[in-house]
Amino acid sequence: MANSWRRERWDSLRLLTPNWQTRLPGLRYEGPDPDGYMSMTEVAEFIELFAKVSRVPVRTGVNVTSVRGDGGGYRVTTSDGEIACRAVVIASGACNRPSVPALSQAVPSVVEQLTPFDYRGPGQLPDGGVLVVGASATGVQLAAEIRRSGRPVILSTGEHVRLPRVYRDRDVLWWMDASGVWDQRYDEVDDLTRARRLPSPQLVGTPERMTLDLNALSALGVELVGRLAMVRDGRALFSGGLRNVFSLADLKMNRLLDTFDEWALTSGRDDEFGAPERPAPTAAPASPRLQADLGSGEIGAVVWATGFRPDYGWLDVPVIDGKGQLRHEGGMVDAPGLYALGLPVLRRRRSTFISGIEDDARAVTGHLAGYLTAA
Numbered sequence: 385m386a387n388s389w390r391r392e393r394w395d396s397l398r399l400l401t402p403n404w405q406t407r408l409p410g411l412r413y414e415g416p417d418p419d420g421y422m423s424m425t426e427v428a429e430f431i432e433l434f435a436k437v438s439r440v441p442v443r444t445g446v447n448v449t450s451v452r453g454d455g456g457g458y459r460v461t462t463s464d465g466e467i468a469c470r471a472v473v474i475a476s477g478a479c480n481r482p483s484v485p486a487l488s489q490a491v492p493s494v495v496e497q498l499t500p501f502d503y504r505g506p507g508q509l510p511d512g513g514v515l516v517v518g519a520s521a522t523g524v525q526l527a528a529e530i531r532r533s534g535r536p537v538i539l540s541t542g543e544h545v546r547l548p549r550v551y552r553d554r555d556v557l558w559w560m561d562a563s564g565v566w567d568q569r570y571d572e573v574d575d576l577t578r579a580r581r582l583p584s585p586q587l588v589g590t591p592e593r594m595t596l597d598l599n600a601l602s603a604l605g606v607e608l609v610g611r612l613a614m615v616r617d618g619r620a621l622f623s624g625g626l627r628n629v630f631s632l633a634d635l636k637m638n639r640l641l642d643t644f645d646e647w648a649l650t651s652g653r654d655d656e657f658g659a660p661e662r663p664a665p666t667a668a669p670a671s672p673r674l675q676a677d678l679g680s681g682e683i684g685a686v687v688w689a690t691g692f693r694p695d696y697g698w699l700d701v702p703v704i705d706g707k708g709q710l711r712h713e714g715g716m717v718d719a720p721g722l723y724a725l726g727l728p729v730l731r732r733r734r735s736t737f738i739s740g741i742e743d744d745a746r747a748v749t750g751h752l753a754g755y756l757t758a759a
């Protein structure tokens with residue numbers, strides 16, 4: 385896990401989750417700033433410390449190139465030899481590759497294209513404006529950083545999850561935790577496929593605990609446009625209906641805040657917090673532009689903040705669905721002796737985050753131990 389935090393993230397990134405929420409089985413943050421947000425170096429150090437205190441025999445720098453069925457078990461081929469085993473836990477992550485839409489191929493070659501895996505900071509960008517596609521956690525953070533470096537930024541915005549950083553004096557993720565929203569089980573979620581594909585929330589971890597929603601980006605001078613629908617004849621074409629997209633995100637955010645308020649009342653803790661409040665609705669530009677000429681020189685780079693996907697190219701077992709996702713039931717993969725951990729909403733909503741691993745690992749290893757005993 386430390387590998388992805390060290391090599392696949394941009395320089396300014398900090399966790400969205402407050403330090404006190406960054407915990408692994410038997411290890412929690414004990415530093416001086418429990419409400420702060422870890423930098424990528426700190427995350428990597430935290431994971432290294434976990435490897436040390438848990439005394440797990442870690443083999444670093446070893447790549448798994450194939451896992452295939454072998455009799456009643458599996459044969460794992462690695463860059464450092466072969467391993468025969470009866471069970472395998474797949475913990476290779478959900479974000480191994482940037483997910484870039486096919487329409488990127490129609491972007492004129494004069495425009496540089498970057499993914500969050502390539503991007504380190506605004507200094508590496510060519511001259512000119514920047515089109516950031518995608519307004520979830522990655523997109524809003526990169527749009528803000530690039531805009532602050534003095535460049536014109538257009539942010540193309542599809543469906544998104546809006547959240548205030550702080551609600552009634554507490555971090556919004558404190559509310560997720562305390563109110564039980566994150567405890568919802570995968571088999572209680574109405575539309576599990578959708579929940580697993582939900583975009584990350586528009587959040588950033590900064591010492592000031594700033595809210596980085598679309599209103600904050602407009603105030604910084606970022607130009608908001610609709611979803612990138614097509615690139616034709618060198619022009620990026622954006623969907624209309626921005627106002628509807630914004631209203632939907634506002635509505636969902638307000639519903640979630642209602643849930644928090646209800647929990648505060650029913651748990652008898654309402655007096656502990658400031659008064660309920662609702663952020664101002666997201667303001668849509670009067671007439672958002674519907675296209676941008678990518679060949680005119682106005683835009684020097686496109687940053688694809690369009691999500692990530694897992695890479696199971698090394699898994700030679702037929703357990704991948706048509707969308708490239710692992711077929712599993714709460715971490716029990718659709719093949720005897722194969723298990724998964726570390727995927728979004730694996731067993732609970734909390735599974736999407738680092739702190740979700742503890743309960744998930746207990747359930748999955750419990751099943752695994754039973755499998756090995758029975759086999």
Ligand SMILES: Cc1cc2nc3c(=O)[nH]c(=O)nc-3n(C[C@H](O)[C@H](O)[C@H](O)COP(=O)(O)OP(=O)(O)OC[C@H]3O[C@@H](n4cnc5c(N)ncnc54)[C@H](O)[C@@H]3O)c2cc1C
Nearest residue numbers: 385387388399400401447448476477479698726736737738
């Ligand atoms: C940009 C970003 C920001 C995030 N922010 C937060 C946050 O603020 N708070 C939070 O709680 N969670 C956050 N998450 C989610 C968090 O990353 C996951 O919950 C967590 O990383 C899952 O850990 P993992 O070890 O299962 O997977 P990963 O961290 O993805 O680690 C998987 C590891 O497997 C390795 N691997 C993959 N394939 C192979 C192979 N074939 N052979 C050998 N090794 C392989 C990878 O190199 C990597 O080291 C964020 C995720 C992303 C992408």
